[in-house]
Amino acid sequence: MWAGRGKTAVAGIGFSQLTRTHERPLGQLAIEACRAAIADAGIEPSQIDGLATHPDQPFRGAGNRAGEDLVPAAFLIDHLDIGPEVEWYAQVSAGLIPSAIIEALNALMAGACTYALVWRAMHRPAGTYGAWREPFAGGDSQFTAPYGYTSPFQLHAVAYQRYMHRYGATREEMASLVTNSRANAQLNEAAFFNGTPMSVDDYLAARMISEPICLFDCDIPVEGCAALVLTTAERARDLPRPPAYVAAWGQHTAARPTYVNYMLDDYMACGASTAGKLWSRSGLGPGDVDAAQLYDGFSPSTYYWLEAAGFCPEGEAHAFVQDGRVALGGELPVNTFGGSLSEGRLHGMGHIAEAARQVSGRAGPRQVEGAEVSIALDGSPLLRGAGLLFTREA
Amino acid sequence: MTPDRPRPVLDALSRAYWEAAGRGELAIQRCEECGHYQHPPRPLCERCTSSDLAYPAVSGRGVVHSFTTNHQRNVAGFERAVPYVNLIVELEEQAELYLLSDLPAGEADWVAIGAPVEVAFEPIEAAEGEAIALPQFRPAGG
Numbered sequence: 055m056w057a058g059r060g061k062t063a064v065a066g067i068g069f070s071q072l073t074r075t076h077e078r079p080l081g082q083l084a085i086e087a088c089r090a091a092i093a094d095a096g097i098e099p100s101q102i103d104g105l106a107t108h109p110d111q112p113f114r115g116a117g118n119r120a121g122e123d124l125v126p127a128a129f130l131i132d133h134l135d136i137g138p139e140v141e142w143y144a145q146v147s148a149g150l151i152p153s154a155i156i157e158a159l160n161a162l163m164a165g166a167c168t169y170a171l172v173w174r175a176m177h178r179p180a181g182t183y184g185a186w187r188e189p190f191a192g193g194d195s196q197f198t199a200p201y202g203y204t205s206p207f208q209l210h211a212v213a214y215q216r217y218m219h220r221y222g223a224t225r226e227e228m229a230s231l232v233t234n235s236r237a238n239a240q241l242n243e244a245a246f247f248n249g250t251p252m253s254v255d256d257y258l259a260a261r262m263i264s265e266p267i268c269l270f271d272c273d274i275p276v277e278g279c280a281a282l283v284l285t286t287a288e289r290a291r292d293l294p295r296p297p298a299y300v301a302a303w304g305q306h307t308a309a310r311p312t313y314v315n316y317m318l319d320d321y322m323a324c325g326a327s328t329a330g331k332l333w334s335r336s337g338l339g340p341g342d343v344d345a346a347q348l349y350d351g352f353s354p355s356t357y358y359w360l361e362a363a364g365f366c367p368e369g370e371a372h373a374f375v376q377d378g379r380v381a382l383g384g385e386l387p388v389n390t391f392g393g394s395l396s397e398g399r400l401h402g403m404g405h406i407a408e409a410a411r412q413v414s415g416r417a418g419p420r421q422v423e424g425a426e427v428s429i430a431l432d433g434s435p436l437l438r439g440a441g442l443l444f445t446r447e448a
Numbered sequence: 449m450t451p452d453r454p455r456p457v458l459d460a461l462s463r464a465y466w467e468a469a470g471r472g473e474l475a476i477q478r479c480e481e482c483g484h485y486q487h488p489p490r491p492l493c494e495r496c497t498s499s500d501l502a503y504p505a506v507s508g509r510g511v512v513h514s515f516t517t518n519h520q521r522n523v524a525g526f527e528r529a530v531p532y533v534n535l536i537v538e539l540e541e542q543a544e545l546y547l548l549s550d551l552p553a554g555e556a557d558w559v560a561i562g563a564p565v566e567v568a569f570e571p572i573e574a575a576e577g578e579a580i581a582l583p584q585f586r587p588a589g590g
């Protein structure tokens with residue numbers, strides 16, 4: 055078991071408004087989310103003495119200017135009324151937001167800071183999201199772009215095609231998972247699709263993007279920010295809100311394949327490695343989890359996480375998500391906040407915030423009764439998988 | 449409709465691959481120490497870290513590992529090619545050795561996971577204007 059189990063906690067959670075278009079500078083939204091997280095923690099901004107983020111936008115050219123479409127640490131140091139004593143910060147340049155959270159947890163345990171603010175600010179550029187516009191293709195893209203193969207949804211489409219072929223999965227089965235997330239979003243006022251229900255027929259009628267990936271298999275890109283205040287367990291106990299204790303973190307960095315050679319088996323290997331670290335560090339297992347927040351930048355990723363983390367046998371997630379098993383009140387509620395599919399694309403921060411809320415009893419109308427353990431697994435598992443396991447008790 | 453393809457920028461690692469394709473040969477980077485093939489080419493062998501790397505010709509035969517039919521107008525130059533199919537081809541020389549291919553959706557009736565394919569070469573220009581070719585995969589014996 056990991057010596058750090060239960061030594062740190064989420065003390066505060068804050069969200070900005072999540073919008074479909076770029077109406078306000080991203081820096082304003084980030085400040086809004088960070089102030090909300092600090093107020094939620096019941097501390098003063100001047101008590102923040104550590105900062106961590108993964109500031110990058112998901113494709114080249116999407117984030118160019120600090121405060122406008124990108125929110126690096128320097129922007130918050132300059133614009134948030136935090137104390138002058140911020141001497142520790144981390145800005146991870148690759149990977150996912152859990153990587154920044156892991157940095158912050160380690161800094162808290164090392165005594166490098168006492169209250170760390172972690173945020174993820176996402177820009178939603180105008181035009182077709184992530185379109186390839188260049189006449190030339192260098193680097194690894196010289197082997198993909200000349201074939202018109204440049205987008206994450208294409209990568210996911212070939213993996214999901216293979217999954218469907220290998221295990222006999224159907225789009226009708228996926229409709230159960232996607233509509234479950236949409237139903238959960240009706241209980242989450244912050245969700246972009248709150249107020250917009252979806253039926254199985256709506257899902258099946260959606261236009262195809264890259265077969266078998268349809269429009270509603272893709273998450274909804276938004277402009278917005280979510281932020282967390284992290285602190286040590288000792289300090290968290292004295293704050294007004296019930297803490298969400300960190301039981302373990304896990305990360306997989308070994309395989310860095312490219313668009314040419316990243317296939318279904320790689321997703322599974324990366325996912326199993328990430329989840330395995332969470333189980334061995336915490337001493338817990340899939341059977342202990344009361345609510346699972348499983349990344350769904352593209353819906354099939356949730357299948358891969360269900361299998362790779364051991365919630366069901368490999369090849370069976372498409373059957374596992376039927377019959378209300380992953381619904382609120384089911385055997386394993388999944389993406390209780392609506393997921394990225396229905397809350398909005400925050401690249402995993404929404405999943406982490408929800409996992410923390412569930413174990414601290416703060417999930418409102420979607421609270422899983424008596425939730426003691428909740429997991430957030432981020433990544434597709436794509437390029438890098440990372441996750442966090444939270445518990446109600448330290 | 450034939451797409452207006454983004455043109456490859458040849459570099460020290462990729463030049464041998466593209467020049468071979470221009471001669472009608474599929475040449476894949478291989479480690480001279482351990483025999484491991486890798487694509488895209490890399491500065492070191494990803495299996496044994498040797499820097500002794502060559503680009504021998506391979507058979508050009510393989511099978512369809514997976515595929516997708518693209519409907520989104522998402523790649524400049526491919527707007528009028530939609531819908532088109534991308535194939536992921538696994539070469540017979542080594543497990544998990546993959547190359548891409550594309551074809552119009554209207555010509556893809558034969559496409560299925562496991563379908564045998566062989567290489568064909570489509571003349572293109574590199575970024576600097578050199579005449580090279582793009583390896584494409586078509587039904588074996590077709």
Ligand SMILES: [Zn+2]
Binds near residue numbers: 483484496
């Ligand atoms: Zn080697």
